[in-house]
Amino acid sequence: xxxxxQPKKGYDEYFSSDDFLPRSSLxxxxxxxxxxxxxxxxxxxxxxxxxxxxxxATFRLNDxxxxxxxxxxPFDPLPRVIGASEWLDLEIGLIQRLEAIDLFLADVYxxxxxxxDGIIPRDLIESSDGWRPEMKGFVLPLxxxxxxxxxxxxxxxxxxxxxxxxxLRCPSGVAYFLENRLVMKRIxxxxxxxxxxxxxxxYPSYLLKSLQxxxxxxxxxxxVLLTPGVFNSAYFEHSYLAQQMGVQxxxxxxxxxxxxxxxxxxxxxxxxxxxxxxxIDDDYLDPxxxxxxxxxxxxxxxxxxxxxxxxxxxxxxxxxxxxxxxxTFVPEMIRYYLKEEPRINNVKTYVCAxxxxxxxxxxxxxxxxxxxxxxxxGYGMLIGPHSSQIDIDKFSxxxxxxxxxxxxxxxxxxxxxxxxxxxxxxxxHVDLRPYVLRGKNTWVSPGGLTRVALxxxxxxxxxxQGGGCKDTWVVSK
Amino acid sequence: MLLSRVAxxxxxxxxxxxxAENISRFVEVSESMALDCPPGSAEPWLPLVDASGDRNxxxxxxxxxxxxxxTNFLIKDRENPNSIxxxxxxxxxxxxxxxxxxxxxxxxxxxxxxxxxxxxxxxWHQPAQEQLFEIRxxxxxxYGVTDATFSHDIAWDFSKLGRLIERADKTSRxxxxxxFLLLPNLKELGGALDELQWISLLRSAGAYQMFRISQQGSxxxxxxxxxxxxxxxxxxxVRFCLEGxxxxxxxxxxxxxxxxxxxxxCLIGLLLxxxxxxxxxxxxxxxxxxxxxxxxxxxxxxxxLIHGIYFTxxxxxxxxxx
Numbered sequence: 114x115x116x117x118x119q120p121k122k123g124y125d126e127y128f129s130s131d132d133f134l135p136r137s138s139l140x141x142x143x144x145x146x147x148x149x150x151x152x153x154x155x156x157x158x159x160x161x162x163x164x165x166x167x168x169x170a171t172f173r174l175n176d177x178x179x180x181x182x183x184x185x186x187p188f189d190p191l192p193r194v195i196g197a198s199e200w201l202d203l204e205i206g207l208i209q210r211l212e213a214i215d216l217f218l219a220d221v222y223x224x225x226x227x228x229x230d231g232i233i234p235r236d237l238i239e240s241s242d243g244w245r246p247e248m249k250g251f252v253l254p255l256x257x258x259x260x261x262x263x264x265x266x267x268x269x270x271x272x273x274x275x276x277x278x279x280x281l282r283c284p285s286g287v288a289y290f291l292e293n294r295l296v297m298k299r300i301x302x303x304x305x306x307x308x309x310x311x312x313x314x315x316y317p318s319y320l321l322k323s324l325q326x327x328x329x330x331x332x333x334x335x336x337v338l339l340t341p342g343v344f345n346s347a348y349f350e351h352s353y354l355a356q357q358m359g360v361q362x363x364x365x366x367x368x369x370x371x372x373x374x375x376x377x378x379x380x381x382x383x384x385x386x387x388x389x390x391x392x393i394d395d396d397y398l399d400p401x402x403x404x405x406x407x408x409x410x411x412x413x414x415x416x417x418x419x420x421x422x423x424x425x426x427x428x429x430x431x432x433x434x435x436x437x438x439x440x441t442f443v444p445e446m447i448r449y450y451l452k453e454e455p456r457i458n459n460v461k462t463y464v465c466a467x468x469x470x471x472x473x474x475x476x477x478x479x480x481x482x483x484x485x486x487x488x489x490x491g492y493g494m495l496i497g498p499h500s501s502q503i504d505i506d507k508f509s510x511x512x513x514x515x516x517x518x519x520x521x522x523x524x525x526x527x528x529x530x531x532x533x534x535x536x537x538x539x540x541x542h543v544d545l546r547p548y549v550l551r552g553k554n555t556w557v558s559p560g561g562l563t564r565v566a567l568x569x570x571x572x573x574x575x576x577x578q579g580g581g582c583k584d585t586w587v588v589s590k
Numbered sequence: 591m592l593l594s595r596v597a598x599x600x601x602x603x604x605x606x607x608x609x610a611e612n613i614s615r616f617v618e619v620s621e622s623m624a625l626d627c628p629p630g631s632a633e634p635w636l637p638l639v640d641a642s643g644d645r646n647x648x649x650x651x652x653x654x655x656x657x658x659x660x661t662n663f664l665i666k667d668r669e670n671p672n673s674i675x676x677x678x679x680x681x682x683x684x685x686x687x688x689x690x691x692x693x694x695x696x697x698x699x700x701x702x703x704x705x706x707x708x709x710x711x712x713x714w715h716q717p718a719q720e721q722l723f724e725i726r727x728x729x730x731x732x733y734g735v736t737d738a739t740f741s742h743d744i745a746w747d748f749s750k751l752g753r754l755i756e757r758a759d760k761t762s763r764x765x766x767x768x769x770f771l772l773l774p775n776l777k778e779l780g781g782a783l784d785e786l787q788w789i790s791l792l793r794s795a796g797a798y799q800m801f802r803i804s805q806q807g808s809x810x811x812x813x814x815x816x817x818x819x820x821x822x823x824x825x826x827x828v829r830f831c832l833e834g835x836x837x838x839x840x841x842x843x844x845x846x847x848x849x850x851x852x853x854x855x856c857l858i859g860l861l862l863x864x865x866x867x868x869x870x871x872x873x874x875x876x877x878x879x880x881x882x883x884x885x886x887x888x889x890x891x892x893x894x895l896i897h898g899i900y901f902t903x904x905x906x907x908x909x910x911x912x
Contacts, residue, residue, distance in 0.1 A: 168694075169686070169701045343687045355690030362690040367593050380592045380744065380842070380900050 114151045114538060115143070115531070121540050123270040123526030126193060138196045138588055141307035146191075149303060155536055158190050161300045170292045170353075172346045172576065186289050187581030189532045190301060193543060193563040197311070197589040203274060203547070204557045206456035207264060209447060211549050214279065214434050216450040218258040222248050222430055232449050233442050237466065240517055241439060242487035243282075243432030245395060247402060251419060253428055254327045257551055260426035261320065261390070263287070263561070266457070266545045270526035275460045277544060279440055281431040283392045286582070287548050288350035290562040291316060291357075293584040311559035311587040316548070317357035320390075323552030324358075327424035328387035335384065336360045337377065339368070339391040341409045351392050365393075370413030375423045388424045389414075395429040403429075437486040437520045438464055461523060465516040474521040475512065478505045481521040482572075483512065496572060498524050527572060532565055532583065542566045544574050545585065560585030596691050597748045598901040599684040603700070604752035606681035610674045611729035612760040613664055616641065618722035619794045624657060626786060634790075635660040641760075641767040642672055661718070674725055678704055693739040696732065703728035747838035751896065754838075758831035759889050764794050765818045766882045769811065785809060800824050815878060816870035828885065829865045835892070836862050842900070854895045861888055 120128050127139055135143050146154070165171075165185040173182050195203075220227050221238060222245075228235045238244055263284030265277040294313055297304070321336065328334035340351040342364050355362035361377070369376050369383065376383035391398065397407040402415040417423045433439060441462045444455045463470040463481070474481060478497050485493035495508040512519045529540035547561030563585045564574035574580040620634040635657045639648045644663075647670060652659040667673045671680075682704040689697050706713050706728065713724050733753070740746055768791040788809045792798040801809075801817050804824070821827040836858045843855070851859065865885075873881050 166705060167698055167702050169689070169697060338690075343683070348686070349689075352686070352689035356694065360690075361593065361596075362688070363593065364595065367595055377591070378594055380594055380597050380748075381844075384591055 114146055114149075114154070118531060118538055119540070121526075121529055124268055124272040124528040125540055126268075126528055126530045126543075136194075138194050142192070142194060142304060145304045145306050149301075151537070154190060154533065157300050158188075158533055161188055161190060161296050164296055164300065165292065168292065169349060170289065171349055173344065173348075186576050187567055187579075188293060188296065189541075189565055189567065189581050189583040190297070191531050191533065191538065192297065192304070192584040192586045193530045193545075193560075194586045194588055195560060197587055200559065200587045203266070203457065206274075207547060207549055207557050208555050209451065209453065209456055210264065210276065210279075210443060211259060211262060211551060211555065213446040213450050214262075214281065214443065215257055215259055215551070217446045218428075218431060218434060219253075219256055220450075221433065222251060222258075227446070227449060230449070232445055233439075237438060237517075238433065241433050241436040243395075243430070243434070243436050243439075245403075245430035245433070247415070248428070248430035251428070251430075252421070254329050254421070254424045255553065257327075258428040258431050259434075259549075260323055260327065260428075260551050262427075262549045262551075263546045264549065266547065266561075267460070267525065268528035270528075272528065274457055276440075276443075276457050277460055278437060279434060279443070280546070281434050282394065282427060284546070284548070285347040285350055285392075286546055286562040286564075287316065287558075288353040289582050290546075290548070290558070290560075290585075292353070293562075293582060297584045308588055313559055316550075316558055317354065319550050319556045320354065321358040321360065323550045323556070324388045324390055324424075324426055326552035327426060330422070331387055334387040335377075336388040336390065337363045337368075337386050339363055339365070339389050339393055339411075341365075341393050341397070345392075347392065354390075360390075365407075365409045365411050368411040368414075370411060370417055373417060373420055373422055375411065375414060375417050386423060388426065390426050395432060398425075398429060435487075437462075437484055438466060438517070441520065460525065463521040465512055465519040465521065470521075471512070471516050474519075475509055478509060478521075480524060482524050483508060483519055483521045485518055486520055487518070492577070496524065499572075524572075527566075530563070530565065530583070532567060532581075534567060534569055539569060541569070542572055542574065543583075559587040592743075592745050592748070594901050596688050597745070598897075599688045600691075600745055600748045601752035601896075601901075603681045603684045604749045605756040606677040606684070607700075607729045607732055608753045608756040609672065609760070610677035610681070611726050612757070612764075613642065613672070613674050613677070614722040614726040614729075615796055616764060616794050617661055617664055618719050618726070619790050621661075621718050621722070623786070623790045637767045637771050638664060641763045643763070644670060644672055665722075675707060678707060678725075678728075691745065693735070695735045695739050699728070699732045699735050703732070744842050747841050748900075750838045751835060751842075754831040754834045755889055755893060757826060758828045758835075759886060761795050761818055761826050761831070762828055762882045762885050764791070765815060766879060768794070769815065770879065772811070788814060796826055797824060812870055812874060815874065819873070820865060820868070820870060822866075829862075832858070832862045832865055839896075852899075854892070854899060857888065857892055857895060861885075861892070 120130050120133065128135055162185065165188060171183045171185050217227060227233055228238065259281045263280045263286065265280065266274055267277045268274055291313065324336045325334045338351060338355040338360055340348060340362055352362055363377065367378055368386065369378060375386045377386055393409050396404045397409045399410045399412060399414040400407045401412045418425055441459065441464055444459055447453055447455045463474050465471045465474055474483065481497045483495040495504065497505065527542040527544065530543050531538040532541040534541065543563050543565045545561050545563050548558040550556045563583045564580050565583055566572060566574045567581045568579050616638050620638060623634045636655065639645050639660055642664065648663050651669065652663060663670055663673065665674045668675060670676060682700050685692060685697055685700045707725065713721055736749060772787050789798060792801050792814060795818055797818060804817065804821065805813050807813065817824065817827065819828045822829060824830055839854065839858055
């Protein structure tokens with residue numbers, strides 16, 4: 114299977130690039146794969162694809178509801194393996210980062226000490242797309258803002274883990290993370306031979322517990338999951354999580370605010386709701402408060418939140434910390450709030466809002482990756498080394514017109530993991546999205562969603578750009 | 591506690607699947623019967639379009655009205671909202687909207703059915719009757735899985751309502767259409783073909799074996815009409831469906847009949863007593879066709895009342911109702 118496998122320059126997670134020998138934690142898996150053989154792997158891969166389709170683990174590429182656009186997220190059967198001690202370090206680093214971000218959000222929507230102390234300039238915060246001045250002065254249950262987060266990690270050419278971006282509004286992908294493991298256990302049981310992989314099935318329990326803990330005013334909290342509806346591309350995940358937690362999946366129209374509370378409309382009258390796990394963007398949550406034309410939200414919801422009679426996860430306003438410019442300040446936040454050094458570093462980032470950085474970026478566009486600070490999903494970016502001069506010139510004009518909107522990073526040698534490509538194994542670039550849950554305590558998913566760029570030599574792992582995913586194993590040596 | 595939107599989806603999932611199942615049975619039986627008819631005659635076919643209530647739509651889209659036009663219209667036509675394909679799509683879309691409420695086994699069953707009937711799938715390479723059997727079995731599996739894995743609370747009762755209202759409607763329609771088509775032949779001394787036609791009517795309603803067991807006598811139009819409309823224990827008869835509807839409505843309202851019954855209680859009460867105590871001879875003397883017509887009007891009224899009270903009535907969401 115690996116006879117003709119050629120690791121790329123950079124860091125391959127199966128084989129060391131010096132001597133092509135398997136890395137230490139890979140041994141049992143490689144021998145199981147050897148026994149299976151490439152033909153069987155391909156056959157089982159097809160069975161796995163059918164299983165995902167039967168389960169309805171699908172997404173729709175756009176919101177048109179066009180039946181033809183429904184597809185499964187491409188699934189790759191070769192798992193990514195991470196050693197337990199390495200994972201422990203990452204876990205501590207992720208918790209540290211979330212603690213700091215949460216303190217930052219409570220501060221910036223509260224006393225604004227970090228601005229007064231000159232750590233972050235006020236104008237960079239107030240010019241952010243994610244800034245919600247309406248949320249100033251809100252006191253939230255447990256003082257927490259980010260209850261469910263997904264942080265994107267990568268490994269560079271030397272194998273060092275770095276944070277690429279933070280997803281703090283409503284990060285998606287966790288259903289695929291759970292579903293991938295289920296498929297692996299069902300279709301590829303022999304690959305688990307000879308070792309214990311840390312289980313992940315308790316994610317929905319921790320999620321429910323974290324959400325319930327936000328309802329500090331009752332012992333019998335009623336939790337619901339608010340979805341924009343069946344046409345949303347992540348709808349499968351919304352329904353999956355609601356089902357796994359045993360909470361009701363609701364749309365804006367199912368909820369009504371009366372008498373300073375939020376209620377569900379049921380066949381036997383209305384029922385009070387305590388916690389809303391929302392999978393709708395801030396803007397659409399409440400037409401009385403944010404976007405007036407929103408049909409997806411609940412009029413009056415934010416007023417109930419202000420009165421402390423409902424909890425919303427994640428809180429509106431957390432998108433501020435998603436801003437890729439604000440991201441560059443997270444190491445500062447860790448030093449400022451926690452008095453510690455960051456355990457996982459950021460990727461080196463140039464901020465076009467700063468004159469020196471801007472000049473450097475404009476002169477070196479062909480070497481850099483440039484991203485719009487507020488766009489997600491692999492949209493609105495320029496990958497310099499893979500772009501034509503025409504594209505680069507166009508992008509250059511965009512950056513000059515609105516420097517605040519862009520950051521740039523060196524083009525990284527993302528690490529690779531062998532993946533099935535055109536029927537053979539090929540080194541494909543990956544990233545990792547672990548999930549962090551925060552109620553009274555903080556819980557990090559063992560592993561996370563490994564996204565893989567299945568298009569050969571592509572650096573973009575996003576599903577909207579043809580990326581897929583694979584199972585992630587945290588294993589003890 | 592059940593969301594109104596969810597109750598409505600459960601109701602429609604079951605209505606659509608019951609519809610798909612009935613159409614597949616109608617067509618399956620006609621496919622087999624057509625083999626006994628002179629070639630090219632559309633005799634067993636057009637009545638099926640009449641039974642589906644979509645004759646006008648069919649006439650607009652199909653000029654030649656060949657047997658294959660009819661089967662295409664009833665099975666695969668995406669433009670026909672009541673084709674099997676459309677029904678399964680709508681049922682699956684409703685199920686997708688409430689995936690968190692139904693069990694994953696229910697979802698997988700309806701989802702597999704949906705993917706299995708897409709263009710170019712294996713099922714379409716089989717003989718016609720096999721295709722229809724597969725689809726029908728797909729619908730029935732869904733009921734079975736529902737029955738065995740889904741708690742029997744009011745969510746289940748809303749599912750049952752959708753299924754039984756649709757079933758009562760379809761049983762009465764197939765009887766109405768076929769009965770009058772076959773009746774002139776009564777004057778002829780029952781030949782072999784004639785008997786076959788009546789048997790096929792029973793088969794279309796899924797009633798042949800049970801009719802045989804319950805009647806033990808010869809197949810007469812009166813006995814068939816009586817069985818399909820008034821039999822107390824046959825699960826596809828109109829009366830049996832009405833019994834089930836009344837039972838589920840009672841559980842949903844969670845009350846014995848009140849002092850002042852509301853419109854819904856009145857309607858189902860009157861309907862059930864009429865179809866429990868009427869005699870088939872009287873029905874036929876006063877006009878079977880008219881009786882079935884008025885039944886269908888009543889079933890539509892029943893649907894409208896359920897819809898108004900449980901699915902859309904915003905008055906129920908006032909704070910006072912707590």
